[in-house]
Amino acid sequence: MNLRAARRAVTLGAALAICVLRYWLARASGPLTLERRALWLQSASKLVLWSVGVRYKVEGQAPERGLVVANHLSYLDIAILSAVMPCFFVAKAEIDQWPFFGRAARTGGTLFINRSSLASAEKVAALIAERLELQVPVLVFPEGTSSDGTSVLRFHSRLFEPAIQAGAPVTAVAVRYVLANGSDERDICWFGDDAFLPHLWKTLGAEPFVAEVSFGEPQVYPHRRVAAEQTRAEIAAKRNGDLVTQ
Numbered sequence: 001m002n003l004r005a006a007r008r009a010v011t012l013g014a015a016l017a018i019c020v021l022r023y024w025l026a027r028a029s030g031p032l033t034l035e036r037r038a039l040w041l042q043s044a045s046k047l048v049l050w051s052v053g054v055r056y057k058v059e060g061q062a063p064e065r066g067l068v069v070a071n072h073l074s075y076l077d078i079a080i081l082s083a084v085m086p087c088f089f090v091a092k093a094e095i096d097q098w099p100f101f102g103r104a105a106r107t108g109g110t111l112f113i114n115r116s117s118l119a120s121a122e123k124v125a126a127l128i129a130e131r132l133e134l135q136v137p138v139l140v141f142p143e144g145t146s147s148d149g150t151s152v153l154r155f156h157s158r159l160f161e162p163a164i165q166a167g168a169p170v171t172a173v174a175v176r177y178v179l180a181n182g183s184d185e186r187d188i189c190w191f192g193d194d195a196f197l198p199h200l201w202k203t204l205g206a207e208p209f210v211a212e213v214s215f216g217e218p219q220v221y222p223h224r225r226v227a228a229e230q231t232r233a234e235i236a237a238k239r240n241g242d243l244v245t246q
Contacts, residue, residue, distance in 0.1 A: 005205030008052045010023045012193030012204070015051035016100060019044040023107060034109050037085035038136045039109040041108025044080040054081050060215030065136050066169035067128070067160065069231045071152050072141035072240065074190040076203070077175050079246075081139060084107070088131050090124060090159060099195065101198045114157075116143055121158055129162040137171070142228060148192075149177075149185045152236040157228035164227065174238035179209040204244060214238045 026032060026040055048182065049056065050097070062085035070081060078089060087111045091219050096102045096112045111127050131138045142155035163170050164173035177188045188209060191200050221227035 002201070002205035005201055008204040009201075010022060010199050011051040015194075018111070019047060019104065029176060030153075034131070034134060035136055036087070037107060037109040038088060039046050041082050041104070043084045043223045044108070045079040047084055048079055053208060054080070054211065056083065056211040056213055057211045058084055060173075062215055063169065063171045063218050064171075064173060065135050066132065066137050066139045066218055067163035068139040068171045068173055069142050069155070070173045070175055071161075071235050072146045073149050073175060073177065073185070073195070074146055074203075075200075076143070076177075076188070076190075076211065077146075078105070079173065080213065081173070085137065086144045086215055087137045090128065090138065092145075093120070115156075122184065125159060125162050127165060132162060133151045133165050142232070146189065146191045148189045149235070149239075152232055152239065155228035155232040158226040160221070160224035162217065162225045164221060164224050167220055169220055170231060172216040172234040172238075173220045174214045174235040176210075176212045176214075176239050177209055178212060178245065179207060181207045183207065198225075 022043060023040060027037060032040075040163045068087060070077065078091070081087065082089070089105065089108075091105060091110050091112055093112045093114045094109075095105055111124050111131075113124040128138050140159045142157070142159065143153040144156050145153070147153050160170065162168075179185070179187065188203065188206065190196075216231075216238070219230075221230070
């Protein structure tokens with residue numbers, strides 16, 4: 001048995017129990033608005049990352065509103081980006097069925113999309129438009145899936161449209177994992193046909209690593225395809241460069 005993974009699994013279980021307790025305490029103190037749900041998810045994400053020994057460093061300024069777009073490497077991206085800033089995620093519909101984590105995501109205000117369904121995409125786009133009026137950003141992964149990190153996949157532009165129509169700022173953010181022992185980032189990435197629980201166990205047992213998060217400047221774009229192309233290029237450039245972390 002991997003003793004590091006076992007210790008972290010126990011600590012993670014305790015952290016998840018505390019997250020549940022904090023949720024019920026928040027409910028008891030008043031209505032859980034969308035903004036309060038995002039703050040709860042941020043608090044929960046910070047605790048979860050601490051419990052499993054994942055550190056993160058940030059470059060640039062996290063936005064307070066608008067649309068945020070990121071590359072996608074792992075389920076860890078969600079916890080890391082939520083810990084960095086309160087936000088509403090748009091995630092694939094399958095995550096809604098995950099034990100605990102799916103319920104936690106929904107509780108935190110996540111919108112779930114079936115990417116093979118036009119009706120689902122249109123419904124989520126309308127909900128994004130509503131969320132863009134709030135002082136909490138909406139975060140999407142325009143690649144549509146996670147990758148092994150060797151390149152930034154093509155960005156799908158459909159979910160940029162609500163921001164284009166609203167004239168809302170779009171901010172690009174690059175995520176990168178740096179392993180202390182010099183191993184390849186691919187060892188942390190969750191992609192392809194990897195099952196969730198075996199990969200989670202592998203991650204819990206991994207050598208220490210740091211997530212580096214780099215924000216660009218918010219931009220207002222004239223067209224969704226322009227936004228998709230330029231934010232993808234910006235993220236790829238950030239991932240290929242050396243981050244100056246805070």
